[in-house]
Amino acid sequence: MPAPLSAETLRRAPKVLLHDHLDGGLRPQTVLELADEVGYRDLPAGDAAALGVWFRQAADSGSLVRYLETFAHTVGVMQRPEAVQRVARECALDLAADGVVYAEVRMAPELVAGSMPIEEAVEAMLDGYAAGMKEATTGGTPITVGTLLCAMRQNDRWDEVAGLVVRYRDAGVVGFDLAGPEDGFPPDRIPSAIALLDRAGAHRTIHAGEAAGVESIRAALDGARAERLGHGVRIADEVLEDGALGPVAVRVREEQVPLEVAPSSNVQTGAYPSLAAHPVDRLHRLGFAVTLNTDNRLMSGVSVTSEFTDVVTTFGWGWDDVARVTERALAAAFADDAEKARLRDDVVRPGYAALRA
Structure with a gap:
């Protein structure tokens, strides 16, 4: 008999995470301790439980602008290489404990590079993930973590970040991302950075179709040659009630462009009023390349397990749906083909076969 679908069994299932922000996933206790180390006095609460509640409530405003304001605190305590390394290490350990076997975690190094060279920020992330991966493997929950480096759309450091993606791609950096405000x-906007990535054959995923609509998605595909869409959920704007698709939606489905969907985050930022109203299930049923992601685990108060549990419960997904989404995410990962084949054949498929037996 197949195992019942529950939070407990989903936690045991091997999962793949493509869209998770390092500065959006800190442990509340770590925020407090890092703030104390550097004399950061702006935190809105003084104990871990209350601080965790504050982050979720502040993010649960229905406004992307208010949601993004919460990052002032996490970024504010991450301005030293030791802090970045600690946060990255704990990120790897927390994801491994949640049953994630492969993750790509993103961060804009420029946000923590005010008091350190930007290269040092990248190296601190890589060192932290490496330490976390080693500890997780020793503890019996092996995980592979790849690093995505974000350039902020509104700033002018795209060339620098693209160069870092190429420079560190043999050390654990797997791709480039654009984050920040889509509109405007x-x-x-900085074609030289995209050209640099093109020349190097570097991977890129672009935030698009979150706060802005289909034109943002079209621009990401045509302007930045995005291989994946960060969120991308507003492609549903071109899905009619009868299932007919607009031209960009046809393209995204036919080309199986992976959508890094983060339902809880989308509800928090006001893209959709509730999970039940979210198009994740509809897009999945229509054959879009939907993957399930956390976005910001601290702000949304979620884990990969909880995100799957909520979607399974709301839309009646079965093990076949969970396994299909997981394999789809692994296929879309920026790891090399040998690593993806190993994870698929030795970890993901056997893991789901045991749960469905």
Whole structure:
């Protein structure tokens, strides 16, 4: 008999995470301790439980602008290489404990590079993930973590970040991302950065179709040659009630462009009023390349397990749906083909076969 679908069994299932922000996933206790180390006095609460509640409530405003304001505190305590390394190490350990076997975690190094060279920020992330991966493996929950480096759309450091993606790609950096406000800052605003990635054959995923609509998605595909869409959920704007698709939706489905969907985050930022109203299930049923992601685990108060549990419960997904989404995410990962084949054949498929037996 197949195992019942529950939070407990989903936690045991091997999961793949493509869209998770390092500065959005700190442990509340770590925020407090890092703040104390550097004399950061702006935190809105003084104990871990209350601080965790504050982050979730502040993020649960229905406004992307208010949601993003919460990052002032996490970034504020991450301005030293030791802090970045600690946060990255704990990120790897927390994801491994949640049953994640492969993750790509993103961060804009420029946000923590005010008091350190930007290269030092990248190296601190890589060192932290490496330490966390080693500890997780020793503890019996092996995980592979790849690093995505974000350039902020509204800033002018795209060339620098693209160069870091190429420079560190043999050390654990797997790709480039554009984050920040979609409106007013098109993904081809600094074409030299995109050209640099093109020349190097570097991977890129672009935030698009979150706060802005289908034109943002079209721009990411055409202007930045996005291989994946960070969120991308607003492609549903071109899905009619009868299932007919607009031209960009046809393209995204036919080309199986992976959508890094983060339902809880989308509800928090006001893209959709509730999970029940979210198009994740509809897009999945229509054959779009939907993957399930956390976005910001601290702000949304979620884990990969809880995100799957909520979607399974709301839309009646079965093990076949969970396994299909997981394999789809692994296929879309920026790891090399040998690593993806190993994880698929030795970890993911055997893990789901045991749960469905």
